[in-house]
Amino acid sequence: MKVEVLPLHFIFHTAFCRSTLLARALNIPGISLGMSEPGIIASLASGGAKAEPLIAPLLQLLGRKRPGIDAVFVKPTNHANRLIPALLRAQPDARTVLMTNPVSPFLQSVRKRGLMGHRWGRRLYLEMQSYAGIDLGMSPEEQFSMTDLQAAGLAWLLNQNYFTRLAASPFKERIRTLDGDYFNENRGETILALLGLGGIALDDRGKRELAGNPAFADHSKLGSPIVPTKVDKSTHQEIAQVEQWLDLIAEQVGMKIPIRQTLL
Template identity: 30%
Template structure:
């Protein structure tokens, strides 16, 4: 089976899961479409592979190019919902946070040569974008820790388009605060990675980061991503659209119609209404149903509990953004503001 696999394009059931830089090899697992659809992320914890991976040296792989697009995001902005909506057999297949791309980030941050990372990233995108059906585009939603490679991915795939999805700052801070210590540790880890990637150019000194509160660290990370998205939208105005998560939730039908038109992906025969009635009515992480008003109620509860801290950090972040010359609103919106 391994020999046949090497002599032809690997079928879509074989998910390109991990990259091994020591052997310049890619590890594959058989993950069918239904499991990819039902799991929130393509991680080991969610997939729980039952068999050892099939390991193929990168030089042994031959893959035909396939259309690919991206959903880059700021985290806690309903990106999993948006990606799930583009699992459209015959039109598109979505991949939610494939670990292969995270592996390349770690490899790069450990000192891998930029040219080598670019070559492997090119191969990685090719083996990830293997559709289940002929003619399907692949929509990849990387983890937001992969945002440092976003411009490289767009450069390697000049036909690709991208939706840049983000939560408003106060909504983002509320999500972090509601998650307690887990959320506060996560934003500091994210910030440490952004600093290594050179994404944080906001006028701070290294000592400043030690003096920031947890929510200030969260705001700095959010501003770094906001700056990156603004740069991408200015660089590729015909290939990038920005979307506020509040707009996505308030008007999912308009958002999905506009996104599918922009990405060139045919909507389902009955339109996106049935997709919204299934995908948007459930928690993207655990599949539990949302009660009417639950999202807004949960957010308001979190805002009230941490109101003073969130407001003060948001005001501070506005000053930081102004001093750094960041726009209040990102350019190239998917929907009219």
């Protein structure tokens, strides 16, 4: 049985950059559907090479035709980023946004999550080194001696390098990059640009629908009203030191961070 499909596009991200908010905001009645971290893509990533033949048929199911919807935007978990080339090969008409933000808000989000956030940052570093690693000339002892925020910062740096390579790859005509902080300050403009990338032009009704989008009222992950959080002085100082350290590494390997925005 053949599945009727809609245009399906991707939002890949480096975590803690408002990608969940963007996916929610793309749930626009009568226009588009935004999917945030469907579990099946995470399963594909953990399944390794044996799962790759399943990518194309599963993307067909995610993009199956729905009444009154013109396109589907899928935001996988960042732990599936190693699948980006395979996903783009399986979906040759897909347009893609690589979403990131500066390292400081990324590390603030890691710190806010306490012990589990710190553990997550270290695991992400190990994960990124497995498929997008850079020889940093660090011995195992030096790597073990890194602070949690240094490890998380290096994971962010490896993601920047990976996204930079993707943006210059044979997929480059289908890829745009987006700064999450810019999106937060220019939400309507960003969503219009992303819809345009996917071949959707909003009429006046659609723009009014977008202006009243309920996704912007609550916390995108927790569903509760947004409450600003404070970062203590010592955390600011530590993050500033890690940021300076990453700048030195980026300069040594000839990398510009963060990756330059190209969506707008």
